[in-house]
Each structure stands twice: as C-alpha cells, then as structure tokens.
Amino acid sequence: MSEELARDDDSGPDPVPHRKLSRGKLVLATHNPGKVREIGALLAPFGIETVSAGALGLPEPEETGTTFAANAELKAREAADLSGLPSLADDSGLCVEALGGDPGIFSARWAGESKxxxxxxxxxxxRLAERGPDAGRDAHFVCALSLCWPDGHIETFEGRVDGMLAWPPRGDRGFGYDPMFVRNGDSATFGELDPDLKHSVSHRADAFRKLVAALF
Incomplete structure (x- = not known):
C-alpha cells in the first residue's frame, strides 16, 4: 500500500509527513508521448525540468499490479532506481460500468502491441454492442500518480472524472480514449476540448491537484 493511501486510514499511527518536491530534474516514467506532453505542461509552472523514461532509454517495466496505484508505483520505483532521479509515473485508464470496469488497468493493452x-x-x-441496445454508456477515467525518490520514498495520489461514452469518436486532440469520452456536463469529447481546458478538468488534473497540494 502506498504511503498516501495509508494516510487515509485514521485508525493507524500518526500520518507520515509529505516530502516536499524541490525544483530540478524529474523523470516522467512513461514512453507515451501524450502523457509526456500533458504531465510536462502541468509541471512547467513549478520550475520542474522533465525528461521522459523513453528519452533516457529506460525500459518499460511489466505492469503486474492489480490496481492503477500499484502499477504507477512499480513504474515510478524502477525509473527512480535506474535514473537516480525523482520519478513520476502515471497509470490511468478508462473504466466502463457496463463492461464490469473494463478495460480498466488493461486500457493500453486493449490497443495492442501497435498501441x-x-x-x-x-x-x-x-463489447458494448454485444450486450445489446440497453447497455449503459456510463464510464469514468482514473489516474494514479506516483512520485518516487531514489531512496525509495513514494507518494501516490488518485484522480477521477465521470462521464459517458460517445460513438463514433470525435476530435483529434488528446490521446488514448479521449475521442470517445464526454465528461458529465459537457457536450464535447476530450478529443475535441482545448488542451488547456482538458488539463484543468481531467482525471490526471484531479490527481495532480492533490499532488501539488501535498508536495509543493
């Protein structure tokens, strides 16, 4: 269990203090160009210089966790260990209620080896069509952000945004499942939203707000 999640349990010992993140270089433990752009943009105002795991030639670890948080933590730990720098990893995905939460932590794998x-x-x-015309279109995105220091200290924060699925997909902005997801209260898909607006309302933005409040 991550230290951040442990802090939510009031029955245990006193909470572990958050470690503040100082200005400097940070590894983004991802090979996904869309995540590199989006997380880099969120970090830029805080004087953080980012470099991707791909740019450093770091391998992509096998995602063996059973939750978003577990996968984010294993990616952050490996990148911090190999680079000797603080490392931030994201694990996120689309969860469709009518599909029992799928694709969930397997969201990237549903895109195949070619992504x-x-x-x-x-x-x-x-998959929804197989369930007939009455299958619901409710869905949500989840994002877990894990920040790990080279000494092994790690902090994890989760965010979520709820919405509905649209078909056919619309928009060429964003990445992943963005063109088929409409946030509750909106009419445009994430693939149609202005990037600055998406950065302020997404599941990643929700997790990032919690990270900023704790670590900056």
Whole structure:
C-alpha cells in the first residue's frame, strides 16, 4: 500500500509527513508521448525540468499490479532506481460500468502491441454492442500518480472524472480514449476540448491537484 493511501486510514499511527518536491530534474516514467506532453505542461509552472523514461532509454517495466496505484508505483520505483532521479509515473485508464470496469488497468493493452487506440475504442464499442441496445454508456477515467525518490520514498495520489461514452469518436486532440469520452456536463469529447481546458478538468488534473497540494 502506498504511503498516501495509508494516510487515509485514521485508525493507524500518526500520518507520515509529505516530502516536499524541490525544483530540478524529474523523470516522467512513461514512453507515451501524450502523457509526456500533458504531465510536462502541468509541471512547467513549478520550475520542474522533465525528461521522459523513453528519452533516457529506460525500459518499460511489466505492469503486474492489480490496481492503477500499484502499477504507477512499480513504474515510478524502477525509473527512480535506474535514473537516480525523482520519478513520476502515471497509470490511468478508462473504466466502463457496463463492461464490469473494463478495460480498466488493461486500457493500453486493449490497443495492442501497435498501441492503436482506434482499435481499442472499436473494441470497447463492440463489447458494448454485444450486450445489446440497453447497455449503459456510463464510464469514468482514473489516474494514479506516483512520485518516487531514489531512496525509495513514494507518494501516490488518485484522480477521477465521470462521464459517458460517445460513438463514433470525435476530435483529434488528446490521446488514448479521449475521442470517445464526454465528461458529465459537457457536450464535447476530450478529443475535441482545448488542451488547456482538458488539463484543468481531467482525471490526471484531479490527481495532480492533490499532488501539488501535498508536495509543493
């Protein structure tokens, strides 16, 4: 269990203090260009210089966790250990209620080895079609952000945004499943939203706000 999640249990010992993040270089433990852009933009105002795991030639670890938080933590730990720098990892995905929460932690894997999210979105649509016209379209995105220091200290924060699925996909902004997701209260998909607006309302933004409040 991450230290951040442990802090939510008031029955245990006194909470572990958050460790403040100082200005300097931070590894983004991802090979996903969309996540690199989005997380880099969120960190830029805080004087944090980011470099991706891909740019450093770090391997992509096997995601063996059973939750978003567990996968984010294992990616952050490996990047921090290999780079000797604080490392921030994201594990996020689309959860569709009518599919029992799938694709969930397997969201990237539904896109196949080529990471073609047009294939992944079609797969979601086809699975819903198999359940008939009355299958609900409720869905939510989840993001777990884990920040790990080279000495092994780690902090994890989770965010969520609820919405509905749209078909066919719309918009060429964002990445992943963004073109088929409409946040509750909106009419545009995440793939149609201005990037600055999406950065302020997404599941990643929700997790990032919690990280900033604790660590900066």
């Amino acid at each position: 073609d999210f047009a294939v992944a979105m079609q797969r979601v649509h086809d």
